[in-house]
Amino acid sequence: xxxxxxxxxxxxxxxxxxxxxxxxxxxxxxxxxxxxxxxxxxxxxxxxxxxxxxxxxxxxxxxxxxxxxxxxxxxxxxxxxxxxxxxxxxxxxxxxxxxxxxxxxxxxxxxxxxxxxxxxxxxxxxxxxxxxxxxxxxxxxxxxxxxxxxxxxxxxxxxxxxxxxxxxxxxxxxxxxxxxxxxxxxxxxxxxxxxxxxxxxxxxxxxxxxxxxxxxxxxxxxxxxxxxxxxxxxxxxxxxxxxxxxx
Amino acid sequence: xxxxxxxxxxxxxxxxxxxxxxxxxxxxxxxxxxxxxxxxxxxxxxxxxxxxxxxxxxxxxxxxxxxxxxxxxxxxxxxxxxxxxxxxxxxxxxxxxxxxxxxxxxxxxxxxxxxxxxxxxxxxxxxxxxxxxxxxxxxxxxxxxxxxxxxxxxxxxxxxxxxxxxxxxxxxxxxxxxxxxxxxxxxxxxxxxxxxxxxxxxxxxxxxxxxxxxxxxxxxxxxxxxxxxxxxxxxxxxxxxxxxxxxxxxxxxxxxxxxxxxxxxxxxxxxxxxxxxxxxxxxxxxxxxxxxxxxxxxxxxxxxx
Numbered sequence: 001x002x003x004x005x006x007x008x009x010x011x012x013x014x015x016x017x018x019x020x021x022x023x024x025x026x027x028x029x030x031x032x033x034x035x036x037x038x039x040x041x042x043x044x045x046x047x048x049x050x051x052x053x054x055x056x057x058x059x060x061x062x063x064x065x066x067x068x069x070x071x072x073x074x075x076x077x078x079x080x081x082x083x084x085x086x087x088x089x090x091x092x093x094x095x096x097x098x099x100x101x102x103x104x105x106x107x108x109x110x111x112x113x114x115x116x117x118x119x120x121x122x123x124x125x126x127x128x129x130x131x132x133x134x135x136x137x138x139x140x141x142x143x144x145x146x147x148x149x150x151x152x153x154x155x156x157x158x159x160x161x162x163x164x165x166x167x168x169x170x171x172x173x174x175x176x177x178x179x180x181x182x183x184x185x186x187x188x189x190x191x192x193x194x195x196x197x198x199x200x201x202x203x204x205x206x207x208x209x210x211x212x213x214x215x216x217x218x219x220x221x222x223x224x225x226x227x228x229x230x231x232x233x234x235x236x237x238x239x240x241x242x243x244x245x246x247x
Numbered sequence: 248x249x250x251x252x253x254x255x256x257x258x259x260x261x262x263x264x265x266x267x268x269x270x271x272x273x274x275x276x277x278x279x280x281x282x283x284x285x286x287x288x289x290x291x292x293x294x295x296x297x298x299x300x301x302x303x304x305x306x307x308x309x310x311x312x313x314x315x316x317x318x319x320x321x322x323x324x325x326x327x328x329x330x331x332x333x334x335x336x337x338x339x340x341x342x343x344x345x346x347x348x349x350x351x352x353x354x355x356x357x358x359x360x361x362x363x364x365x366x367x368x369x370x371x372x373x374x375x376x377x378x379x380x381x382x383x384x385x386x387x388x389x390x391x392x393x394x395x396x397x398x399x400x401x402x403x404x405x406x407x408x409x410x411x412x413x414x415x416x417x418x419x420x421x422x423x424x425x426x427x428x429x430x431x432x433x434x435x436x437x438x439x440x441x442x443x444x445x446x447x448x449x450x451x452x453x454x455x456x457x458x459x460x461x462x463x464x465x466x467x468x469x470x471x472x473x474x475x476x477x478x479x480x481x482x483x484x485x486x487x488x489x490x491x492x493x494x495x496x497x498x499x500x501x502x503x504x505x506x507x508x509x510x511x512x513x514x515x516x517x518x519x520x521x522x523x524x525x526x527x528x529x530x531x532x533x534x535x536x537x538x539x540x541x542x543x544x545x546x547x548x549x550x551x552x
Contacts, residue, residue: 004352011337011344018339018375084335092301092329094321094352 004095008103016077016107026069026111031122034062038127056183059123059130060210063138064181064203066115067146068174070108071153076166077104078157088247097246105150112146113139133214141213145206148229149174151236152202158243177203202232250313252277252399252430253298258307260293267293269454271307275399275447280421280431282445284438284538290454291434292332295403298432299329312398325353328392330385332403332434338377342368342387345376346394353395366390366420382413389420400424402433406440418444438539448538452546462538469544470536475506475517477531487524491516502529 017023038058078101081087090100116139123131156173160166180187180194181203187195198204205225212222219226251274260268268290275281283291296302298309300316300323309316314323336345346363350356363369366386371379379387385405392400402421406414421444425431435441441448442462449459458465472495484504485497493513498505506517514533521528543549 004348007348007351011340011348014344015337015339081337085331085333086335086337088301089331089334089336092299092324092331093349094324 002099004093005099005102005106008095008099009106012103012107013110016111022073023111026066026073027115027118029069030062030065030115031118033065034058034119035122035126037061038130057211057214059119059133060207060214061178061183062119063116063142063210064145064178064183064207066112066119067142067149067206068178068203069115070112070146071149071156072167072170072174074104074108074150074153075157075160075170076163078154079160079163079166082157082245082247083163085247091246101154105147108150109143109146112142116142137213137219138210141206141209141219144226144229145202145209148202148206148233148236151233151240154240154244155236158240158245174203177201180204181207183207199228200232202229205229205232249277251275252312253281253432254308254310255294255298256308258294258297258309259305260290260297260302261305266454268297268304271451271454271456273449273456273459275430275432277430278425278428279446280425280433280444282441282448283432283434283451284436284441284445284448284542285451286436289451291436291451292403294451295401295432295434299327299401300324301329325395326397327399327401328395328397329401330388330392330403330405332407334388335384336376336387339375341373341375342379343372345387345391349391349394355396356394357396359390359394362390362393367416380413381409382416385409385413385417386420389417393424397429399430399432402431404434404436406435406437414440438537438542442538450542450545457545458541465538465541466536470540471509472507472536473509473513474534475508475514475531476534477504477521478502478529479504479526481526484526487520487526488517491520 041055041058078087087100091097120131120135153170156170157166160169180190180198180201182198187198187204190198205228209219209222209225209229212218212225253273253275255274256272258268258271259266271290271294273281283294285291293302297304298311298316300311300320303317311323312326314326316323342363346359350359360369363372366389368383368386368390371383371387376384376387389402389405392402405421406417409417418440421431421433425446433444445462447459447461448465450457450465458469460468480502482499485499488494488497488506491508493510493516494506494508496507498507508517520526539549
């Protein structure tokens with residue numbers, strides 16, 4: 001089943017890197033948000049516990065932007081490949097459908113890690129002590145969240161009619177999810193209908209898990225979020241096998 | 248009769264309320280170039296994609312190399328090569344990367360360097376797909392379709408959008424594929440292409456297969472009439488041909504004489520009369536009916552409507 005997966009992933013990585021704008025955006029945007037908001041909102045450190053500290057964890061916002069940006073980029077790539085008949089051509093080879101799509105997931109996860117790396121470097125540069133967190137654990141939380149949101153990306157890619165609508169539709173679906181993620185205000189403060197929506201969104205659980213890793217309460221304390229992310233992944237993957245369009 | 252390589256019987260496929268293919272049956276024999284011809288939207292691609300196993304037919308049975316294209320998809324993929332209409336690859340994939348990826352997917356592959364050289368792509372090994380010309384892209388798709396030395400090659404509208412020179416180069420390639428013993432199943436809406444390449448053709452219109460045979464057979468069956476057109480100043484030319492049995496009619500417009508007739512002897516008879524009667528002739532040509540004429544006759548409209 002994995003026939004060709006590594007080769008295809010490597011090719012898709014090179015193809016992605018050959019379009020420098022996409023790479024620069026995926027690496028720079030989270031850093032810019034992190035540094036800019038950290039500077040404007042906080043004192044010197046965006047996570048300092050002083051009175052001037054920002055009202056939310058800017059590093060987690062930046063991490064979420066990494067995940068969302070990756071998903072948005074995935075939706076765009078998939079719709080362009082569908083429109084150009086590339087998906088159809090790949091499907092007419094012994095590559096399995098899962099392999100064709102997994103290659104894109106792996107590329108996005110690779111760039112999620114690279115973006116996180118850029119964020120850590122920037123954090124250490126601009127806010128000494130700010131990134132004082134278990135990075136392996138944080139990266140794992142971010143990857144799990146990203147995988148879960150990426151699976152939603154395949155559902156979004158199925159409803160996007162043409163490549164021209166990929167960016168606006170994924171932005172319209174994904175960015176409100178950041179607002180509802182509990183990062184800016186507690187979910188308990190939301191009206192009950194919105195609260196239910198918030199709890200079904202993978203972003204909410206990704207934020208909660210990352211916050212848990214950040215403040216040291218750890219994975220065990222956030223097992224509910226882990227389970228929720230896995231459930232979203234399974235539900236969206238299941239839905240994708242039904243609604244995903246190859247052409 | 249040997250077992251056909253492709254056998255389709257009573258194939259039907261609809262998209263919603265649109266009937267794309269309606270009760271199509273055909274057989275393709277080993278080692279022939281079989282062409283499905285008809286205007287755009289006639290159901291050629293849908294038929295081909297059902298045969299390739301890319302689409303599920305609503306009704307009918309299909310067998311390719313003795314396999315069911317849907318049920319035995321994995322086994323079949325290794326033995327057929329496909330090229331899709333207006334296909335693309337990743338814009339920035341290099342030619343060698345595509346060749347390398349495809350090569351890694353099949354248990355047995357041909358010498359890819361030789362294949363690239365044969366298709367005139369060796370200088371483009373490091374070029375991005377998006378920088379290739381239309382003809383180069385199509386040659387790359389032919390390379391990808393041939394990389395695992397398939398027994399049957401499917402080519403869908405291979406030369407659409409190419410300039411005449413590139414088109415002719417591709418035609419030569421396809422004839423070479425056939426000459427190496429492969430079976431080629433192709434679609435085209437270019438009658439000249441079908442006439443030049445195909446050993447047998449099937450005409451499909453509005454989802455229905457309306458005629459099938461060798462191009463010569465179809466012309467013979469539906470448009471047997473030949474025309475000889477020559478210029479001559481004589482004003483009693485018509486009379487001279489009056490009692491030649493193979494000549495049906497003579498039409499004189501100024502110095503232009505148009506003779507219509509049928510049968511193997513028609514052209515010879517006309518030449519014979521011209522020689523015998525010592526008619527001074529300026530310009531002489533024979534007009535043979537083509538598949539285009541057959542199509543026009545059968546459907547009542549030209550294919551490029």
